[in-house]
Amino acid sequence: MKKTYKVRKEAYEKEQRKITCFEQINSLPDKKETNPFLSQVFSQILQDIVRRVHKNFQAFFRRLKDATTKAGYPRFKQFGRYDSFTYPQHGFKLEKSQVKLSNIGWVNVRKHRELPQQEQIKTCSILVKNGKYYACFSCEVEPQLLPKTNKKVGVDMGLTSLLATSDGKLYQAPKTYRKSEKELAKAGRKVSRRVKKSKRRKKSVRILAVKHEKVANQRKDLAHKLSRELVKNYDLIAHEKLQVKNMVKNRHLAKSINDAGRNLFLTILTYKVEETGKRVVEVEPKNTSQICNQCGEKRKEKLKLSQRVFKCSRCDYKDNRDINAARNILKRAEGLGTSLQGAVPIGVV
Known part of the structure; x- marks a missing residue:
């Protein structure tokens, strides 16, 4: 290398x-x-x-x-940073609870799920993470289409609520990082006190990494469950086209935005939609929380982030601001000419 x-x-x-x-x-x-x-x-x-x-x-x-991006010269991965290798075509064989790796031999494995036939497995990557070894297989399979529900939904991602739907459902943000922040800070201070290259420092680094991994896994688990629920219950899912990279420039909100894992959720949602034959549409986010979804009236005074209830001065409509935004998102998706049978590709604005 x-x-x-x-x-x-x-x-x-x-x-x-x-x-x-x-x-x-x-x-x-x-x-x-x-x-x-x-x-x-x-x-x-x-x-x-x-x-x-x-x-x-x-x-x-x-x-x-590209003049708009920083080039960033490729960095050499040192011994401790190179954490995986791949068998791109053959050299591996999976049988029951063992995998045979060329030049290594038979290794016992615990399967996360049942895998398809050997001929459907295309690559095998061996990954080491925090002292644990994982065998990741990529397989070529037919998409598992879910039954049609003939329903569509708008989704708004907030800060106090992780997710709000146009059906009036609110999914509270778990705040996994904030709940573990003190524990992570304590483990980080232990690492900083240890002598560099010592065994005690390596042990402390491992403990800190495991704690961070737990937080990441909690966030990922919730994203999988919520995205699966949406894909199962709706044929069309509309959400805002978010620029998370720009949003985290606000130092007052950056931690909460990252803790919510918006990009992670949208990435998982998109690939689940592609697997199951459903559809997802992105819409322009401008003023979705400032417009009444009933009469279309835009507020004269901008609704601050601290104000969690939307009230229309024209038709007296009153509801949670995130639910109001989710309904506006669905309306914008419908205004783009999207339908349950349409062929609008992912990412249309």
Whole structure:
């Protein structure tokens, strides 16, 4: 990995030349003769490492052409930061509660779920995280279509409530990070007191990482459950096109926004929609919480974030501001010409 990265780095810095992925893959047999260690690694794993480096440099060159983004030169992953390797085509075999890995042997596994037939499994990645090893399989399967409900819903993501739907349901934000903040801070102070490179520091770092992983897993678990509920009950789901990167620039709200895991929820929701044959639509978020969903009247005075109830001065409509916003989101989706049978792609505004 280091030499693959170094060759590309030197070629770019000294000669301003791009080395192709195939050049480096074709050079692997020669490198195996000079480096016996490489012979102990399965050939396709080495090829996948080259492809990873190639993708990173391709992304770097693409960012260089884009003046609006920071290029960010690819960083070499040191021993402690390189945490996975992949069998991209073959070299692995799954049987009952064991997986056979080429050049490693049979390893016992505990399955998260039943997997399809061996021929449907395309790749196998071995990942180590906080001292635990995971085998991740990517499979080619047919989409599992859910029965149609002929229902559609608008969804608004807030801060006090994680989710509000146009049906009037409110899902409170769990605030997983804020609840664990003191415990995380205490574990972080222990790490800072330990001598660098000592065994006690490594142990403290592991404990801190496990605590952070627990918070992330709690957030991910809720996102999976909520997205599954929405996909199961509705054929069309409309939500705002959020720019979370810009939203977290507000230092007063950044922690709450990140704690809610908006991007995570929308990512999970999108792929579940694609798997099940349902549809999701993005709409423009401007003034969704400032307009009455009943009469369309816009408030003269802007509703502050601290004001959680929307009241219309024209028709006296009164409701939770997030529910009002969710209903406006659904109306905007309907105004785009979306229907339960339509062919509007994901991300239409």
